Amino acid sequence: MPAPSLHAAHDPLLLAAHAAGDASGAELERASALVATCPECARLHRDLRALPLALASAPAPSRPRDFRLTPEQAGALRRPAGWRRLLAPLSGARSAAGPLAASLAALGLAGLLLGSGLNVGFPGGSATSALAPQAASSGETAANGGATGNFDTATGANSGAGGPAVVPSEQWAMASTAPSAAASAAASAAASSGPIAVVSSAASAAPSAAAPMATGAPIAPSPGDKTSTTTGGSTADATSAPASSGEANFAPARPAPSAAPAVPAPSQASSGPSPLVLLGFALLMAGLVLGILRIAARRLV
Amino acid sequence: MLDSPRLTIAIRGVEPVVEPVRQVDAVDQAHRRDLILLEQARDGSLDAFNGLVELYQDHLFALVVRMVPDRDQASDAVQEAFFSAYRNLRSFRGGSVRSWLSRIAINAAMDQQRLRKRRPAQPYPELEDDSWQPPAGPDADPERTAIGLERGRVLHAALAAITPDQRHAIVMFDVEGFDYQEIAELTGVSLGTVKSRIHRGRLALRDRLAGSMSLFRGDEG
Numbered sequence: 284m285p286a287p288s289l290h291a292a293h294d295p296l297l298l299a300a301h302a303a304g305d306a307s308g309a310e311l312e313r314a315s316a317l318v319a320t321c322p323e324c325a326r327l328h329r330d331l332r333a334l335p336l337a338l339a340s341a342p343a344p345s346r347p348r349d350f351r352l353t354p355e356q357a358g359a360l361r362r363p364a365g366w367r368r369l370l371a372p373l374s375g376a377r378s379a380a381g382p383l384a385a386s387l388a389a390l391g392l393a394g395l396l397l398g399s400g401l402n403v404g405f406p407g408g409s410a411t412s413a414l415a416p417q418a419a420s421s422g423e424t425a426a427n428g429g430a431t432g433n434f435d436t437a438t439g440a441n442s443g444a445g446g447p448a449v450v451p452s453e454q455w456a457m458a459s460t461a462p463s464a465a466a467s468a469a470a471s472a473a474a475s476s477g478p479i480a481v482v483s484s485a486a487s488a489a490p491s492a493a494a495p496m497a498t499g500a501p502i503a504p505s506p507g508d509k510t511s512t513t514t515g516g517s518t519a520d521a522t523s524a525p526a527s528s529g530e531a532n533f534a535p536a537r538p539a540p541s542a543a544p545a546v547p548a549p550s551q552a553s554s555g556p557s558p559l560v561l562l563g564f565a566l567l568m569a570g571l572v573l574g575i576l577r578i579a580a581r582r583l584v
Numbered sequence: 585m586l587d588s589p590r591l592t593i594a595i596r597g598v599e600p601v602v603e604p605v606r607q608v609d610a611v612d613q614a615h616r617r618d619l620i621l622l623e624q625a626r627d628g629s630l631d632a633f634n635g636l637v638e639l640y641q642d643h644l645f646a647l648v649v650r651m652v653p654d655r656d657q658a659s660d661a662v663q664e665a666f667f668s669a670y671r672n673l674r675s676f677r678g679g680s681v682r683s684w685l686s687r688i689a690i691n692a693a694m695d696q697q698r699l700r701k702r703r704p705a706q707p708y709p710e711l712e713d714d715s716w717q718p719p720a721g722p723d724a725d726p727e728r729t730a731i732g733l734e735r736g737r738v739l740h741a742a743l744a745a746i747t748p749d750q751r752h753a754i755v756m757f758d759v760e761g762f763d764y765q766e767i768a769e770l771t772g773v774s775l776g777t778v779k780s781r782i783h784r785g786r787l788a789l790r791d792r793l794a795g796s797m798s799l800f801r802g803d804e805g
Binding site: 295296299300302303305327329330331333334335336337338339341342343344346347348349350351352354356357360581 | 754
């Protein structure tokens with residue numbers, strides 16, 4: 284039993300933990316023993332339990348002023364500072380930024396889908412989209428067979444593909460070296476410019492996997508067409524020589540000695556993606572950027 | 585039928601439940617009122633926000649003045665807290681508006697305290713003025729009022745004399761009713777540190793109140 288004179292040796296923190304209800308186990312037993320046997324510890328324990336009650340009930344000084352906001356203060360607080368001011372118009376609950384962003388993105392998406400859909404469904408671009416994977420796969424086959432491609436033919440084939448974002452140019456390069464791929468590439472190059480007969484002539488010139496697809500196109504070819512004959516010749520040239528009509532289209536500054544000089548203009552009209560796809564992409568990007576800015580504004584401003 | 589014992593038992597069984605339900609209703613109504621005011625303030629109504637200010641400015645000042653031992657600085661901290669609340673109305677994520685405002689005020693008080701460390705001020709220079717007079721009702725007992733006033737003075741003087749960390753933890757725990765975990769999150773320290781600050785702070789308070797503890801001993805239930 285601890286004597287009162289030994290109180291100085293007792294642990295006040297233990298008693299404080301006990302008074303707060305935080306002591307447990309051996310600590311609780313020790314603290315309880317101290318409170319039970321040491322009058323000083325018992326008094327300290329009693330005071331420590333009384334203090335929180337006193338604190339909670341103690342009166343506080345009266346507030347010196349009214350803290351309501353004046354309209355001027357509220358106006359100043361509502362105005363965002365610095366860069367937040369730029370985002371502020373987008374953050375309002377009634378801001379048109381959200382619907383506008385959604386509309387732009389939807390329009391852009393629709394434009395993209397419509398643009399690529401037109402490429403599939405119509406002759407202007409159907410051959411390009413439909414044949415692109417075909418040519419790529421046949422190009423791989425040709426590469427496996429030992430065929431070698433070069434960059435010039437790649438550009439030539441690319442013009443036919445009309446979709447550089449879909450198939451890498453290396454694949455197109457390989458594709459154009461193989462007879463079947465060259466046929467399809469030339470066909471698509473010509474087809475994208477308009478004359479449909481090219482598909483048929485190319486397909487007939489190079490009986491390959493691409494041919495059935497080309498001949499199976501919804502618009503029937505005209506074998507007797509003059510353009511068809513010419514393009515068929517150019518296809519043959521493109522098959523034998525790397526520089527095709529596509530090169531004349533994409534890299535006119537580069538001389539192509541082996542290219543047939545008789546390559547006509549049709550491929551020059553098919554340069555890059557359609558305006559509808561470009562417009563759709565731009566609208567989609569604008570919608571996405573506006574949407575991101577709107578979210579940022581709502582979170583930060 | 586009406587005087588059957590079962591009916592009496594049923595009535596007796598209902599009676600104790602009525603009072604808590606009323607209390608819960610009152611709390612719910614206050615909570616709903618706060619949320620409505622907050623929503624209106626979010627929509628741009630300054631009157632609605634000032635309604636919240638009117639409701640809670642006394643509470644917040646009483647809280648902050650215990651944490652910041654200078655009345656003017658406490659006043660600035662409360663004003664800054666309301667400014668911050670107005671600026672960040674959108675950051676309210678539900679729950680109790682009172683608790684949300686208290687947290688903002690505590691943060692403002694701690695910021696004010698950090699500022700004060702750089703520019704020390706005389707703690708409680710106005711201890712003797714009339715601002716410490718608690719509002720007295722018509723049926724207030726003058727003796728009790730005087731004792732209460734004296735308790736408030738010595739307690740606040742003792743609070744001002746302990747370390748700011750201990751003071752903040754004690755005020756948040758004993759006055760505002762936050763639990764250890766909430767205080768740890770608000771102050772950015774561990775649970776053990778919070779407990780230690782509260783235990784040591786109470787011991788320090790008791791040391792400083794050694795001559796006046798008789799004023800408080802009657803409060804213990």
